[in-house]
Amino acid sequence: MTLAPMTFASMTFALALEIVLAAVVLTGAVWAIAARGTLPAVAGFVAYGLLLSLVWVRLGAPDVALTEAAIGSGLTGALLVGAAARLRLSEVPMAVERPGVILRVLAAVLSVTVAAALAASVLLLPDPAPTLAPAAAENAAATSLGNPVTNVLMAFRAMDTLLEKIVLLLALIGVWSLAPDRFWGGRPGPRHHADPYGVLAFVARVLPPVGIIVGIYILWTSADNPGGAFQGGTILAAMWLLVMMAGLADAPPVSERRLRLLLLVGPVVFLIVGLGGLAFGDAFLAYPMAYAKALILVIEFAMILTIAVTLGLLIAGPPERELGS
Amino acid sequence: MSFVLDIVTITAVSAGAFFFLAGTVGLLRFPDTLTRLHALTKADNLGLGLMVLGLLPHAGSLRDGIKLICVWLIVLLAGATVSQLIGYVARREGSRP
Amino acid sequence: MNAATVFGLCAAVAVGLGLYGVITNPQPLRKILAFNLIGSGVFTFFGVVARRGAAAGFGGDPIPQALVITGIVVAFSATALALALLLRLFQASGSATLRADAPPSAGSDPTTP
Amino acid sequence: MTEFLTAALGFILAILAVGLVRILRGPGDADRMMAAQLIGTSGIAALLLLGTVSGVPAAVDVAMTLALLAAFTSIAFVKKGTARFETDAPGSTEAE
Numbered sequence: 001m002t003l004a005p006m007t008f009a010s011m012t013f014a015l016a017l018e019i020v021l022a023a024v025v026l027t028g029a030v031w032a033i034a035a036r037g038t039l040p041a042v043a044g045f046v047a048y049g050l051l052l053s054l055v056w057v058r059l060g061a062p063d064v065a066l067t068e069a070a071i072g073s074g075l076t077g078a079l080l081v082g083a084a085a086r087l088r089l090s091e092v093p094m095a096v097e098r099p100g101v102i103l104r105v106l107a108a109v110l111s112v113t114v115a116a117a118l119a120a121s122v123l124l125l126p127d128p129a130p131t132l133a134p135a136a137a138e139n140a141a142a143t144s145l146g147n148p149v150t151n152v153l154m155a156f157r158a159m160d161t162l163l164e165k166i167v168l169l170l171a172l173i174g175v176w177s178l179a180p181d182r183f184w185g186g187r188p189g190p191r192h193h194a195d196p197y198g199v200l201a202f203v204a205r206v207l208p209p210v211g212i213i214v215g216i217y218i219l220w221t222s223a224d225n226p227g228g229a230f231q232g233g234t235i236l237a238a239m240w241l242l243v244m245m246a247g248l249a250d251a252p253p254v255s256e257r258r259l260r261l262l263l264l265v266g267p268v269v270f271l272i273v274g275l276g277g278l279a280f281g282d283a284f285l286a287y288p289m290a291y292a293k294a295l296i297l298v299i300e301f302a303m304i305l306t307i308a309v310t311l312g313l314l315i316a317g318p319p320e321r322e323l324g325s
Numbered sequence: 326m327s328f329v330l331d332i333v334t335i336t337a338v339s340a341g342a343f344f345f346l347a348g349t350v351g352l353l354r355f356p357d358t359l360t361r362l363h364a365l366t367k368a369d370n371l372g373l374g375l376m377v378l379g380l381l382p383h384a385g386s387l388r389d390g391i392k393l394i395c396v397w398l399i400v401l402l403a404g405a406t407v408s409q410l411i412g413y414v415a416r417r418e419g420s421r422p
Numbered sequence: 423m424n425a426a427t428v429f430g431l432c433a434a435v436a437v438g439l440g441l442y443g444v445i446t447n448p449q450p451l452r453k454i455l456a457f458n459l460i461g462s463g464v465f466t467f468f469g470v471v472a473r474r475g476a477a478a479g480f481g482g483d484p485i486p487q488a489l490v491i492t493g494i495v496v497a498f499s500a501t502a503l504a505l506a507l508l509l510r511l512f513q514a515s516g517s518a519t520l521r522a523d524a525p526p527s528a529g530s531d532p533t534t535p
Numbered sequence: 536m537t538e539f540l541t542a543a544l545g546f547i548l549a550i551l552a553v554g555l556v557r558i559l560r561g562p563g564d565a566d567r568m569m570a571a572q573l574i575g576t577s578g579i580a581a582l583l584l585l586g587t588v589s590g591v592p593a594a595v596d597v598a599m600t601l602a603l604l605a606a607f608t609s610i611a612f613v614k615k616g617t618a619r620f621e622t623d624a625p626g627s628t629e630a631e
Contacts, residue, residue, distance in 0.1 A: 013538055013541050014425070014541065014588075015424070015425075015428070016545070017541050017544060017545055017588075018425050018428045018429070019428055020545055020548050020549075021548060022428050022429060022431070022432035024548050024551060024552050024555070025432055025436075026432060026435055026436065026439075027552060027555055028555060029435070029436050029439050029440075029459055030439060031555065031559060032443075032455060032456075032459060033439050033440070033442065033443035033447070033452075033456055033459065035559065038449065038451055038452065039564075039567070039612075040558060040559055040567065041452060041455060042455065043558050043567060043570075043571055044555070044558070044559075045455055045458070045459070046571070046608060047551075047554075047555055047558070047571075047574050047578075048459070048462075049462070050574065050575070050578045050601065050605075051551075051578065052462060052466065053582070053597055053601070054578070054581055054582060054585055055429055055432070055466065055469070056469060057582065057585050057586060057589060057591050057594050057597060058425055058429070058585060058589055059425065059426070059429060059466075059469045059470065059472070059473045059481075059482060060472075060473055060476060060480075060481025060482045060589075060591065061469055061472060061473070061481065061482050061487045061490075062481075062591050062593035062594060062596070062597060063487060063488075063491060063593075064465075064469060064487050064490050064491055064494075065593075065594070065597045066593075066596060066597050066600055067490075067491045067494050067495070068462075068465075068494060069597050069600045069601045069604065070600050070604060071494055071495065071498050072462060072494055072497075072498075073601075073604070073608075074600075074601075074604030074605070074607060074608055075498065075604070076458065076498055076501055077608045077611075078607060078608050078611040079501065079502055079505055080451070080454075080455060080501075080505070081608070081611050081612050082611060083451060083505045083508065083509060084451060086509055086512070087451055087508070087509070087512055099445075099446050099448065103445070103446065104446050107441075107442050107445035107446045108442060110441065110442075110445070111438040111439070111441040111442040111445075112438060114437060114438055114441055115434045115435055115437060115438025115439075115441075116434075118433070118434035118437055118438075118463075118467070119430070119431050119434040119435075122427060122430030122431060122433075122434060122467075122470065123427065123430075125430075125470075125471070125474060129471070129474035129475045130475065131474075131475030131476070131477050131483045132475070132483055132484075132485045133475055133476065133477040133480045133482070133483045133484060133485075134477055136480070136483075136484050136485065137477075137479065137480065148480055148484035149484045149487050149488050149491070151484065152484045152485055152487075152488035153488045153491065153492070156485075157485070157488060157489075160488075160489070160492050161492065164492045164495055164496060167495075167496050167499055168495065168499050170499075171499035171500070171502055171503045172499075174503045174506070175502060175503055175506040178506050178507065178510040192614070199406050199409040199410060199413075200406075200410070200610065200613075202406065203402075203403070203406040203606065203610070206402060207402065207403065207406075207603070207606060210399060210402075210603070211603050214395075214399075214599050214600070214603060218596060218600070221596070225593055225596075226593040226596060227593075227596060228491070230491065230495060231600065234600075234604075235600060235603055235604070238603065238604055238607040239603075239607075241607065241611075242606075242607055242610060245610060245611065245614050246610075311498075314498075314499065314502040315502065317506055317509070318506060318510070331536055334536065334539075334540075335539060338539070338540065338543050338584075339543075341580070342543055342546050342547065345546075345547060345550050345577060345580070346546075346550065348573065349550050349553050349554070349573065352554075352557060352569060352570070352573060353553070353557065358563070358565050358566060358569075361566070361569060362565075362569060365569050365572060365573060368550075368573060368576060368577070369572065369576045372576070372580065373576055373579065373580050376543075376580045376583060376584070377583065380583055380584070380587055383587045384592075385592050386592075389592050389595060392595045392596070392599065393583065393595055395599060396579065396583065396595060396598045396599050396602055399599060399602040399603060399606075400576060400579060400602045402606075403602060403603070403605065403606030403609075404572065404576065406606070407568070407572055407606060407609045407610070408572070410568070410609065410610065410613045411565050411568045411569055411572070412565075413613075414563075414564050414565045414568065414613060415563070415565035418563045418564065418565055481591070
């Protein structure tokens with residue numbers, strides 16, 4: 001190999017890039033903690049999430065990068081911005097409650113200790129690293145899906161994914177249950193208004209069709225490439241919320257039958273397929289080999305609807321208007 | 326052929342980086358909000374556009390190439406509307422005492 | 423020193439920063455934000471472990487990667503619920519503080535007639 | 536070629552860091568949004584470059600997702616949970 005010095009140079013080059021990326025990521029993190037105002041802190045957190053998705057690409061995990069970009073940065077950012085704006089009134093008296101010097105020093109000592117312990121464990125990770133990748137590759141033929149992460153999520157550890165959907169639904173029930181009694185069953189959030197010929201209405205008419213195509217593409221491609229129902233569903237949810245924010249459509253009352261059905265279709269299809277595995281196959285959530293890919297796709301299409309609706313409603317918040325208003 | 330494509334990449338990515346630099350300098354140095362906005366849109370539209378152009382020869386397949394162009398189109402559309410919103414916000418802030 | 427180590431150290435610092443923010447920042451919203459920072463640091467840690475386990479032609483071990491995807495979603499639901507609770511507290515009491523001896527709010531609950 | 540693209544990526548990351556500093560300075564919402572816009576666009580450019588450098592073609596999908604959600608987050612920031620978006624002086628929108 002005559003190229004050896006060259007590859008060494010490009011390796012150090014790549015390392016320099018990684019160090020720069022890590023430094024910029026940490027700038028965002030420092031700022032999300034240290035900024036005085038709440039909104040700048042939230043902006044720092046969103047930038048941090050965006051940069052973290054670069055880190056995930058660099059770590060060879062584009063599936064996670066997609067999730068981080070969609071949920072960790074985008075939707076969490078929108079959620080925090082909304083909450084920060086509503087809490088703005090309460091910011092002034094907060095300044096008084098800053099903890100004393102002793103507590104801050106103790107907190108700093110504790111944080112540095114924890115960070116140092118974690119850093120030491122990074123440096124002392126076993127070599128060669130334990131891995132399940134060969135096992136995942138060996139069994140990939142069972143589902144005939146090309147994306148190993150989809151394989152793990154939908155087949156090898158499908159129970160985790162099913163329970164995760166149920167956690168989402170439980171969170172939504174929790175959010176709804178915070179509504180005052182008289183608003184129960186009503187519509188979440190305020191009714192948004194905007195100039196129907198203004199720029200907001202324009203973008204809410206033009207962007208969602210594009211977003212829906214991208215969202216479904218991300219789901220469809222997840223069989224063989226990075227993607228999935230979750231990442232696609234997040235984009236759909238964002239587009240739905242955009243239409244609501246532009247005042248083009250109102251949020252549905254949370255007691256609406258159609259809405260409840262959409263919320264249930266994903267987990268129910270998942271459960272039916274799982275119980276089918278129990279009845280006709282070996283175990284709960286065991287897919288028959290011949291139909292594995294088809295069944296997984298059916299589950300994913302049902303789930304993208306549920307995920308989009310659940311995420312949209314989680315961000316819209318508890319009902320704030322009386323039923324029939 | 327690959328030599329020509331490499332030159333396209335180097336030229337276009339350098340030009341894109343230049344527009345990013347110009348937009349950032351404008352964002353830092355220009356005196357008021359609307360001129361800063363003007364500088365910013367250069368980085369958005371031209372900077373990213375040229376970067377995409379430069380990366381097209383490296384796209385692995387036709388599908389990847391089309392997706393690259395789609396990214397630019399989405400950013401153009403979103404950037405144009407968000408810039409208008411920023412303009413409204415700037416006017417609202419400006420009219421405040 | 424490679425990518426996994428660099429980002430592993432980065433994750434360790436992010437967890438430390440988040441922990442400091444959770445303890446010292448008095449605003450509940452900022453505590454929630456800092457908690458998310460801890461979470462993302464832990465997730466990056468998983469990513470580092472996955473990257474080190476790259477084998478069989480994959481860019482990383484797919485099992486930790488899939489676990490992280492599930493984790494991000496669960497963290498999001500928890501954040502949404504926490505923020506909804508915080509907003510409700512603000513609506514009900516007129517202030518968003520965690521102090522037990524907070525002064526009684528001037529405004530009454532705007533949501534009950 | 537990889538070296539050149541890596542250098543370009545480092546440059547774009549530096550621009551992104553400048554955008555981060557700009558957000559902190561503010562002072563108004565408009566300037567913050569502009570800095571956020573710069574961070575979003577340079578983040579997308581960085582993702583595309585990184586995908587090419589690291590040989591991860593799916594980075595383009597991540598970039599598309601980011602582009603869509605950046606627009607959404609910016610609009611959420613402008614609306615800030617309020618029901619109305621005043622594009623003009625009060626009353627003039629109804630007159631149009």
